[in-house]
């Protein structure tokens with residue numbers, strides 16, 4: 113695909129429902145009693161893997177339209193072990209959260225598999241606490257395929273060795289089945305969508321600034337969930353608007369959970385003009401309409417405490433940093449190496465190829481802004497959706513445009529990404545073989 117530079121990004125758009133919350137709505141809906149109607153569902157390759165996974169476990173899911181689904185829950189202990197492995201595709205959130213639920217299914221043996229990328233990602237971070245709780249978990253050298261044998265679980269106090277919402281959620285979901293109170297202590301607060309949704313479903317959850325406790329549950333009920341737009345999907349457009357002179361875009365109905373919205377703080381620190389209108393609550397999550405207008409940016413420093421609130425936005429923030437005066441330093445983000453690709457290596461390699469002055473470090477990167485624009489050239493997504501969107505935004509902001517290889521990866525989280533980009537940047541997107 114070719115992405116041509118544009119004069120400005122302009123307009124009002126919406127983005128698909130939050131991917132993290134969409135996974136949770138289907139997984140938690142599956143273990144509730146009765147129906148869970150999910151509106152604003154963020155349909156993507158990843159969340160379709162979650163629908164397929166719960167169906168394989170005997171849960172009926174009705175798809176009314178692209179973003180409305182009803183999950184017919186089978187109760188906490190009603191999942192049935194399929195005879196074939198459960199394929200989790202590219203979705204880390206699916207495999208890690210589902211493992212916590214399966215650990216408590218006393219009648220079953222389950223096998224979880226993933227695509228090539230997911231099969232390289234670390235799973236001992238969940239097998240360790242689940243094993244301590246009494247589940248039978250067998251990984252393949254710490255990776256997928258992973259076998260899980262559900263057993264009666266005991267409650268644990270678990271201090272997370274890495275700040276990971278997926279691991280926290282895995283332990284909390286297993287905690288619903290455990291005898292007693294399960295507590296997870298976090299080194300840095302991470303996204304709390306699981307805690308919020310479990311509370312809504314009637315679980316006993318106690319939240320403290322650095323830890324969360326869940327009690328064993330007998331039944332959960334979650335009649336409906338409304339999902340706000342995904343700030344991670346809005347992020348590429350917000351960054352594009354911040355760096356292409358004369359731009360102004362508004363993304364409507366975006367989730368603004370403080371544990372997710374770190375990118376807005378950083379953009380403001382860099383001098384971007386960010387405004388939030390119509391603050392409201394969508395499905396128990398803070399939300400609003402986010403407007404970003406272009407301005408001259410300066411570099412910023414991002415440290416470990418802030419990283420979980422913008423972990424998936426660090427690649428696209430690197431594009432903003434390339435267009436900012438001075439240096440941007442990202443530290444404490446070694447987790448980027450364990451994502452859909454090694455996002456430190458991949459971001460450095462791809463931004464260098466198109467003229468960025470960026471250097472990788474053990475736990476982040478350093479970028480010297482070239483207040484002129486990125487030159488452009490070839491960007492490869494490494495099969496990683498965040499990299500595909502990075503390449504597209506770098507392309508519209510660049511001097512010569514970008515030939516984007518592996519653009520189809522964007523569909524992992526945002527199938528309509530290029531259509532929305534074309535809407536706010538007419539003439540930017542050129543599909544292969546189109547005349």
Ligand code: S3P
Nearest residue numbers: 132205275276277278279423424
């Ligand atoms: C997610 C948590 C984060 C994030 C991922 C989604 C979640 O991963 O990078 O895209 O939905 O809980 P980690 O928990 O591994 O940091």
